[in-house]
Amino acid sequence: MDSSESDRWPTEGGSSRILAPLSEELALITGLDISDLNIDDLDLYTSLPFPCQPQPQPQPQPQPQPQPQPQPSARPLSACDSAPHAVPWEIAGSVAADQTKANGNPNEASRKSAVPPPVPPRRRAASTKLNDRRFSCEVSHPALSRSNTTSLIHNPWTVKLIDTPAGSNESLAAFCSSISKLRSKYPHTDATANTGVVLGRVYPLNPWLYQNVQLTVTVSTPWLPHPVPFPTTVNKTVLYLIEEIFHLVGVSPSTSSQYLLKLCDFNEFLRNEEILGSYESIQAYLKFKMAVPVRLVHHSNLDRMLRRDDGDDTRPFNLNHLIDSSYIFSKSRARLEDKLSSYSREVNQLMRSKCGSNIKQIVEVVRNICSSLCGLSIKEVEDAIGQLNRIKPTMLNPAEMCDCETAVVMLHHALVKLLHMFFDNFNSDVKVQEVCQSPPTADVIQNNDILQVDLLALYKLQISWLNSFDYFCMSCALTYGGSQLCDVGVSENISVARALDNSIQCSRTIVFPVLIRQLPYESMLTFRLLGSKQGKAPELLRWAVLPLYSNRTLVSGTVLLSMSTLVELTDPPTPAVSDGHRQAAGVILQVEFPNTHRWTYERPKALPSSLFFTPPCEELRQKLTGVSQKHCLAFLTDNEKSFLWGRRHSCNEENTQLHLLLGSAPQWKPEELSEIYSVLENWSLRRPEETLFLLSDSFQDQNVRRVAVQSLERLSDTEIEDYLPQLVQALKTEWELDGPLVLYLLDRSLRSVRVAQQLYWLLKDALEDVPYRSWFSKLRAALKHCCGAELRRELEREESLVNLLTHVAERVRLADKTKRKEVLQREKQNIGDFFKGGVTCHLPLNPAVLVKGVDLDACKFYSSNAAPLAVPFINADSLGRNVNVICKTGDNLRQDMLVLQVVRLMDRVWLQEGLDMRMVTYRCLSTGRDQGLVEVVPEAVTLGKIHQEGVWAGPYERILWKSGFTCGTKRRRAMRRR
Incomplete structure (x- = not known):
């Protein structure tokens, strides 16, 4: 038998010890002469069933039962008692096993036995495929090759890595499950949710603005060779306009409902049931x-290029693939599997040879495995290695072999536990089978313990720290919403002299004098690592945060945190920040929490509504209204907060704002939540601005956020787009990856191409916020999965185009001013090559703009310091106008986005009140750090150009211009005082 085959035999007493009596038994059953057969080659037959009828044989003589040997009272569990590698055919109580143990020499025992023993029972279930095959020694039946049976042999020392494309821990698995469930709500056959086209933005305006407003529509129809101008009013529906067009061209309007109007300048379709003047694009034409150039398109001719298909419905959510980490995982997995294979091979050799000559190799490969796991180790691994090192590197007698097996079993279980701990804390695409059962589940209200945490170890410390600091200090703060719930726990004087291989075993415990059942669900732990020198103040080196609860479960067991190198945030800590600490990199902190139970959290219920509201008197109503005029919670004094909360039963939507009332609650402990939830459940949120307040970091309670998200359901897609930048920032305070706001935004993205595209680019820009990058990358991966393959490819194409434009703009900006034209002339050809082969692409600024090329001759850059690049794109519609876009680098466009958003919202307020200020706004999108795109307004003139043309050329005129703005500001203030 070759070495590869013998490696599969980790037997306790050797092959001959079990197979010698079994060989004679096989000879009697099959009538086969095995006198010349090697005993080690019988592994095939011992795993096969024998359905053939054996020859009659005499009953075996009863054998005397051996006397049990006395066992040491304190001997640990060993392979002699119950080992994972015990031979599957050696069953306690079988005659063959008893004879072997009684006589010591299995060959001698088999020769003395006049009658062969019966076939021993087998633990392993026989293969169903082999049950149908009768054993035969005839030549006509081909012999089974050994390669066909190797899969039946179980290697008990093999540590298998299980594929987990959804993530290796419970939190990520729950997230992927929620996303898959949400995705299944909207199958590709749902025509309402899966339009595959971009629909026009609708603004509900004051009806007075529609009266007698004329508009000329240039219609391109399938029945006429040229577009036809058609005057109309904007206070009619799109369907009514289509019917008028049918009458104009002499076609029966009976099929008019089967047609849609598409704008030629935009790849945008108008809904038939909406008022023509309510569309944002139509309002721009009016200004x-x-x-307005339009096309009349039949439903069957729609190019639903962004539509989901049946493949998207069945495609599983592979999280790690969509966050572009599969390549990294595959390389690290291959290295780890090689080391685990070496471990299995070395242990097999030890157990087969019964010689401790390769003990050092086993310890070395285990150390290499720990090194692949960022140098992590646990006490069980170290204890097993210490016990294994005491084994002699020589041939082992039975007693020594028993001790060796015990040490190996301990090492094997400890190694599997270490791997499980690593993959449960750090996201990967693999994990190991869980070796221990979960503790019993109980409600946290029954937990009478105080909170405590054990600081076990620090790994991958920097060498410079060990050389420059005398000792380390660890602190741990317990907070809720940024406010401390008790004093900070501190563990001092962790000497650097205890360091070994850039790690320190701390073995310190921090106890918080507060009961666990009294802590809010959204409590956070903040760990800080400080270095101290003699006579100097401690220096903050690293920090990490950890939520006390996750998925309604109290943190327990071993937790690993990758401590951050960034400047500590001033914002309240959230799980979005903690998610960045679950990457296996940098300094790693190992902490331990009690693991006696799986404590689950249930939120209190709101009180009955009949016990809540009491109408206020007039004086109280006026006072409540006056306090609420401050709008912002930060402007309220402590007395005003106490006043509001003390009069909460007299507050309603008429006299108070909800975020001010809830923000005035003194505490958010579990016993106070029923009263707070009563206020929340009996309140009606009327404006989206109130909802945004409840989604800020001032309110981390997940029930409050759930009610706020429910109020967003009534908003249109246009309103969601307007508030999308703030909603994306509010994702930082979600407590779970599958929180209510996350699922809401993904739900709206599934029903609207516009929302999906804008959300994608806002998440792309949010990745620049490094503390939240890991959190946003997972949300972006979920969006990629939900939007379908076609839209995902389109978004990736947009991203490639933006990267190309940014590269050219950056090269132009960094070039010497005298060489910028030369650089642009050389680089702009790359932009033109992007559209080779008939490639089209939507612009990130506006998903309704579809372009097919670039007018290279018209490309230019502006003469400002940033030298922004102006790119004229060719419209994909032959009747549409070209689109000019500015690509700007070296400038933060987030502020521009915010200002333009405020102007746009103010313009909408005026329009809803019947005031048309004829205000023209343009789009602006930040696509990364100090880069972005800006829409060019046709025929717009900049202030810089006005100045250059000499309208206000001298310093005196500039002073008058500045004073004019100042006088205007003073005049407006005087009017407000009146």
Whole structure:
């Protein structure tokens, strides 16, 4: 038998010890002469069933039962008692096993036995495929090859890595499950949710603005060779306009409902049931007094290029693949599997040879495995290695072999536990089978313990720290919403002299004098590592945060945190920040929590509504209204907060704002939540601005956020787009990856191409916020999965185009001013090559703009310091106008986005009140750090150009211009005082 085959035999007493009596038994059953057969080659037959009828044989003589040997009272569990590698055919109580143990020499025992023993029972279930095959020694039946049976042999020392494309821990698995469930709500056959086209943005305006407003529509129809101008009013529905067009061209309007209007300048379709003047694009044409070019398109001719298909419905959510970490995981997995294979091979050799000559090799490969796991280790691994090192590197007698097996079993279980701990804390695409059962589940209200945490170890410490500091200090703060719930726990004087291989075993415990059942669900732990020198103040080196609860479960067991190198945040800590500490990199902190139970959290219920509201008197109502005029919670004094909360039963939507009332609650402990939830459940949120307040970091309670998200359901897609930047920032305070706001935004993205595209780019820009990058990358991966393959490819194409534009703009900006034209002339050809082969692409600024090329001759850059690049794109529609876009680098466009958003919202307020200020706004999108795109307004003139043309050329005129703005500001303030 070759070495590869013998490696599969980790037997306790050797092959001959079990197979010698079994060989004679096989000879009697099959009538086969095995006198010349090697005993080690019988592994095939011992795993096969024998359905053939054996020859009659005499009953075996009863054998005397051996006397049990006395066992040491304190001997640990060993392979002699119950080992994972015990031979599957050696069953306690079988005659063959008893004879072997009684006589010591299995060959001698088998020769003395006049009658062969019966076939011993087998633990392993026989293969169903082999049950149908009768054993035969005839030549006509081909012999089974050994390669066909190797899969039946179980290697008990093999540590298998299980594929987990959804993530290796419970939290990520729950997230992927929630996303898959949400995705299944909208199958590709749902025509309402899966349109595959971009629909126009609708703004509900004051009806007075629609009266007698004329508009010229240039219609391109399938029945006429040229577009036809058609005057109309904007206070009619799109369907009514289509019917008028049918009458104009002499076609029966009976099929008019089967047609849609598409704008030629935009790849945008108008809903038939909406008022023509309510569309944002139509309002823009009115401001510039331009004709509107449209196409009449039949439903069957729609190019639903962004539609989901049946493949998207069945495609599983592979989280790690969509966050572009599969390549990294595959390389690290291959290295780890090689080391685990070496471990299995070395242990097999030890157990087969019964010689401790390769003990050092086993210890070395285990150390290499720990090194692949960022140098992590646990006490069980170290204890097993210490016991293994005491084994002599020589041939072992039975007693020594028993001790060796015990040490190996301990090492094997400890190694599997270490791997499970690593993959449960750090996300990967693999994990190991869990070796221990979960503790019993109980409600946390029954937990009478105080909170405590054990600081076990620090790994991958920097060498410079060990050389420059005398000792380390660890602190741990317990907070809720940024406020401390008790004093900070400190563990001092962790000497650097205890360091070994850049790690320190701390073995310190921090106890918080507060009962666990009294802590809010959204409590956070903040760990800080400080270095101290003699006579100097401690220096903050690293920090990490950890939520006390996750998925309604109290943290327990071993937790590993990758401590951050960034400047500590001033914002309240959230799980979005903690998610960044679950990457296996940098300094790693190992902490331990009690693991006696799986403590689950249940939120209190709100009180009955009949016990809540009491109408206020007039004086109280006026006072409540006056306090609420401050709008912002930060402007309220402590007395005003106490006043609001003390009069909460008299507060309602008419006299108070909800975020001010809830923000005035003194505490958010579990016993106080029923009263707070009563206020929340009996309140009606009327405006989206109130909802945004409840989604800020001032309110981390997940029930409050759930109610706030429910109020967003009534908003239109246009309103969601307007508030999308703030909603994306509010994702930082979600407590779970599958929180209510996350699922809401993904739900709206599934039903709207516009929302999906804008959300994608806002999440792309949010990745620049490094403390939250890991959190946003997972949300972006979920969006990629939900939007379908076609839209995902389109978004990736947009990203490639933006990267190309940014590269060219950056090269132009960094070039010498005298060489910028030369650089642009050389680099702009790359932009033109992007559209080779008929490639089209939507612009990130506006998903309704589809372009097919670039007018290279018209590319230019502006003469400002940033030298922004102006790119004229060719419209994909032959009747549409070209689109000019500015790509800007070296400037933060987030502030521009915020200002333009405020202006746009103010313009909408005026329009809803019937005031048309003829305000023209343009789009601006930040696509990364100090880079972005800006829409060019046609025929717009900048202030810089006005100045250059000499309208206000001298310093005196500039002073008058500045004073004019100042006088205007003073005049407006005087009017407000009146």
